[in-house]
Amino acid sequence: MVHPVRKGRVGVGMVKASKRKTRTPSATPSPSGEGRGRKRRFLPHAQDTDSTQVQGQPLPTAGKVSKPRLSSLRAERLTIAIDGPSGAGKSTVARCLARRLGYVYIDTGAMYRSLALRAQERGISPEDELALSPLALSLRIHFITEGEQTHVFCEGEDITEAIRTPEISRLASSISKQKGVRQALVQMQREMGKKGGVVLEGRDIGTVVFPNADVKFYLDADSHERIRRRYSEMVEKGVKVNFKETQEELLQRDHNDTHRVHSPLKKATDAVFIDSTHRTVEEVVGEMIRVIEERFKSDE
Ligand code: DC
Numbered sequence: 001m002v003h004p005v006r007k008g009r010v011g012v013g014m015v016k017a018s019k020r021k022t023r024t025p026s027a028t029p030s031p032s033g034e035g036r037g038r039k040r041r042f043l044p045h046a047q048d049t050d051s052t053q054v055q056g057q058p059l060p061t062a063g064k065v066s067k068p069r070l071s072s073l074r075a076e077r078l079t080i081a082i083d084g085p086s087g088a089g090k091s092t093v094a095r096c097l098a099r100r101l102g103y104v105y106i107d108t109g110a111m112y113r114s115l116a117l118r119a120q121e122r123g124i125s126p127e128d129e130l131a132l133s134p135l136a137l138s139l140r141i142h143f144i145t146e147g148e149q150t151h152v153f154c155e156g157e158d159i160t161e162a163i164r165t166p167e168i169s170r171l172a173s174s175i176s177k178q179k180g181v182r183q184a185l186v187q188m189q190r191e192m193g194k195k196g197g198v199v200l201e202g203r204d205i206g207t208v209v210f211p212n213a214d215v216k217f218y219l220d221a222d223s224h225e226r227i228r229r230r231y232s233e234m235v236e237k238g239v240k241v242n243f244k245e246t247q248e249e250l251l252q253r254d255h256n257d258t259h260r261v262h263s264p265l266k267k268a269t270d271a272v273f274i275d276s277t278h279r280t281v282e283e284v285v286g287e288m289i290r291v292i293e294e295r296f297k298s299d300e
Contacts, residue, residue: 073292074102076214077197080292081205084219085254085265086169087226089276089284093219094201095150096285101199105145106192108202108209109172110152111185113163114141116171118154126174133180141188166234166241166249173253176203177260186263203257206268215292216271219284225277226250 080103082094091107098105115136116126124131144151151160162168175181182204189209193200200209206216221229231246257265267273272291276284 069293070100070289073289073296074197076296077195078103078214078292079193079196079210079212080199080288081210081213081216081268081271082199082201082219083203083205083207083217083265083268083271084201085226085257086250087230088219088221089229089281090201090219091150092281093276093284093288094199095145095148096281097288098145098199100285100289102197104192104198105143105150106189106198106200107143107150107152108185108189108200108205110143110150110163111139111141111188112172112176112181113168114139114152114154114159115181115185116168116175117159117163119175120168120171126171126178129178129180132175132178133184136181136184139184139188161237164237165239166245169249169253173256177256177262179262182208182262203265204263206271207266208263211268215288215295216268217288217291218267218271218273220273220275221277222275223251223254 078101080097080101082090082097084090091109094107095105097103115132118135118139119126119132122131122135124135126132140155142153144153149160151158152163153159163172186204186209189200189202189205192198193210196214200213202209206213206218227243227247227250230250231241231243234241234246274284274287279287
């Protein structure tokens, strides 16, 4: 059977999640070595190795969740929302969390980026809501996650690299303020996640897309650290950028994403705030699993 995260295809109407089960009590937690790892810096869209593959001392806040408990979380088929600004580490953490739980990972930012790319190819202005909304409705986007990489396909074309340029980042942020665009993509995201067993990351997942998500996180980091991560990501990819440009672009996007009229980025009142500034990927994912487990325990 195809693993939904390691090698899974997800698109509208494509999520093959098993029927959601009734919550079942779980056993007492026991340290199992989960969460042990070398300290991995955040590099969004870069490696997110299994924490079980790495060596070292257990980290202070890393999740110590026994395998049986992880499998009971897997069986829950929860809907997990992760929101936050650019460079907070959402993609890396969400993909890693989805893998640990055996869930499907949905990168909603990639959907806005896909629309931005198609609009750019057609010469459609980011202000032209009348042209953007039907284009958004017509998009056929799906994701295939293989190991550490999530490929984004639009109408069957692999656009994974094409949507990660600074220009598409700017355009995506700009088109995402249009109400019609948001309505179309939110509908698509709800369709993708409707069966549960999903980790969705974006800006409005916990506030608009799935306001009843089982667990919500708001992931943030100091802006200098977020700029550093974004810059490293671009350099690693061989994209020609300078630090100042990256800084301006990220701060401008922060401003756009938090000040737009429709669904601005904000922490849902019931979201758990996590600051990733001085933490490794394993520490953040471990913390999330601990929170999910606690929530699950208190629901028994
Ligand atoms: O997460 P990202 O950097 O790939 O997102 C690109 C842009 O898409 C972001 O600047 C704002 C927009 N976006 C959004 O408005 N709502 C989402 N749920 C996800 C992304």
